[in-house]
Amino acid sequence: MTHLISTGMSRRQAIQLGLGAGLTVALTACGEDGTPTSASGTSLGGASLTGLMRASFIPAIHELQQKQAATWAEAHDGTVELTFAKEWREQIAAVVESRAGEDLGELFANQAHIYADRLVDVTELCESIGDRNGGWYDVAKEACVVDGRWRAIPRAYTAHVMNWRTDLFGQVGFTRFPSTWTELVEAATRLRDAKLPRVALTMSQAGPNDSASVAYSLLWSYGATEVEADGKTVAINSSQTREAVKLMQELAAVSAPEISSYDEGGNNTSFLAGKIAVTQNATSIWYTAQKQAPDIAKNMSHARYPRGPVGHQQLVEMNSLAIFAHSKRVEPAKAFYRYLMESEQLTALAEAALTYYTPLLKGYDDLRSMPWNSEPKLDGLRGLAAGGHMPGWPGPASRQSAQAYNNQTVVNMFARVISGKASAEESIRTAEDELKKVYEG
Template sequence: MAHLSRTGMSRRHALGLGLGAGLTVALAACGEDGTSTTGGGTSLGGASLTGLMRASFIPAIHELQQKQAAAWAQTHDGTVELTFAKEWREQIAAVVESRSGEDLGELFANQAHIYADRLVDLTDLCESIGERDGGWYDVAREACVVDGRWRAIPRAYTAHVLNWRTDLFAQVGVTEFPTTWTGLVEVATRLRDAKLPRVALTMSQAGPNDSASVAYSLLWSYGAAEVDKDGKTVAINSAETRAAIKLMQDLAAVSAPEISSYDEGGNNTSFLAGKIAVTQNATSIWYTAQKQAPDIAKNMSHARYPQGPAGHQQLVEMNSLAIFSHSKRIEPAKDLFGYLMDKGQLGKLAEIALTYYTPLLKGYDDLATMPWNSEAKLKGLKGLAAGGHMPGWPGPASRQSAQAYNNQTIVNMFARVISGKAGVDESIRVAEDELKKVYGG
């Protein structure tokens, strides 16, 4: 851990240091002359407020959050230490289990339901933020409200999209991204037949988040579900599930063979190297392309996931902020969250994140400075969360649906079939058995 001295280094110089993923930096709460400042009832009294945060592929996201935390700490007589790590979920699980360690953390998906009894009630803060900024999207409440109480703040979601090469599509006579899954299979077939870089949507256990984004979205768009609306009755064994798997089989047959082995970064690397024409990812891949592969960047765009017989349905990749109940600095942590969720802070984060951090508050939708309003390639991503769902839909978000997500049951159901490890019926049966154990059916 690197710690910035409260008296031996100016804040300006400290913030000029490299603040990248996996690096923990204590942000000194002092003025340029090294004198301490205080913030009244939420003063840290010279202590540190610590947090585990999600690492992204956009370094500017980390740098801005560090600077924002430093600005808050400067008036609260202490320091804020934020650790950005790829393994943040595993680290948070360890903190929750031991009831010791960091004060706060960035949760993923519906983890608030898993850890609810060890998270601080943030209901008053969340309701006031919603009233101020146009109201929360429904999916935000689904993710963070447990038994009527907000156990986390739905800070933002990562807009998962299909990143595609406009120049390669043009070579097979396609100028717009297909709006249906069957249309995507048709384009993928054209690319394969033309011996051009192929479609490559990750579907493997090694790439759980990218894979889940497609697996759940495809399943739902065909009218299938892991559980009924009651949140108890396992419903995966259905004709709709078989239709969704058949679509994935058809797509896989004309896709790059690596789709069943990609990890979370493998598809990014292949896309940036020009080896594939389409892959699912956050728009952070475009951010990287502009710096590392400018020829790719100028010939790529972003599209929503296609529709199926049940319309456009999409998994929302949630990022929420929570305070662990073992923290000795709950009030300062709440105050920090209030500051970070202020439009002056959250708005700046959304601007630089290129939809990697998209607010779940409706008041941001029409702001001219938001990426979907200021960048033509991102125009179609406005309000993506409006039709989005949490794992377990159409049942309610729950501890059980979160566990099924963590088990990768839906991902593995698709992956077993396209990798040839199991037939359709067997793979559905395995998924059904796993889900019944989770949901108690």
């Protein structure tokens, strides 16, 4: 996921991990008379609760979470320190490995499976939240339930979509976004031939999250998978994979050449500068465009990823909340998360985030205040998680599928081919070898 702003690590974590200090959000409060105001077991008693969170480039998201944490801290006699970092995943890995540092962490994708034995069991809390809000989407359970126990709370997912220029596509005869991948190749060809800004879907190791969103989604929509449903048998070397790679080759041939070198911010910058006609991303490009490039914002919209031979399939970019097992403040941490997942707080986050934080609770789909119900440019994003999958699908989310994602095996399979570093057959065989080391080794 692209980040245009970020904050660094807390001073405490910088000292513990030997990394440079950055900006920490410290939120301090207590009861009016200086005594605990919370229920038994959840008062901080003047202590600090610390968390390492995902950075967003929508400032309102940080500001809102700061206010929410301050409100909770005021009732629980302590401080809450939330650090928002662009490299939050790497920093969380360091905290987990050292078994020291923050009490809380915002996990990504399948990380609950990687770190399961070092996370607090939050089953009771998750089941209670689900019961009150219409139940969880299946993909939320896939991401956070390990061996029958919830190891993280599925906070939300980032709805990846096609951010596209309606005016440019209109000039080449498309009044709606292409509904299939082959139709997208046709549109990309027309844009190139008309010498207009081109299609530019990131497929680069330097832009791992944006690239993975397209790579997995395209692969699945052609009926290809990295592993069988048993979660053990590697299946990437197939005719379906060859068809998906061929489609990507055809699309890349008529796309902007930068697609094989974009980092997580490069496609955003190009889109906002009017240099490209479409790219995959969260709706955060639109948020930024309204402030920095209003003419672009006026002439853009959002669409689900195209369909393949087996329909529309999509990787879900998950954000979940976990408590590290080394924390000395487990009960206050659970109370804080319970508060964040209450309707008032979660609704406010979803409204501010414009689908960057989309709840994984079914009860939110029909709320009139949700972005997909209140903004016509987002109306196609309702219930996007219903057809979504975690890395490793159709196998179960697992430590192995998380490792394959972190290795960028599927992304690199496509990237090697479109950059000319390997033929399709060579790249597929390389991916197969890498996956066998993870799943079968």
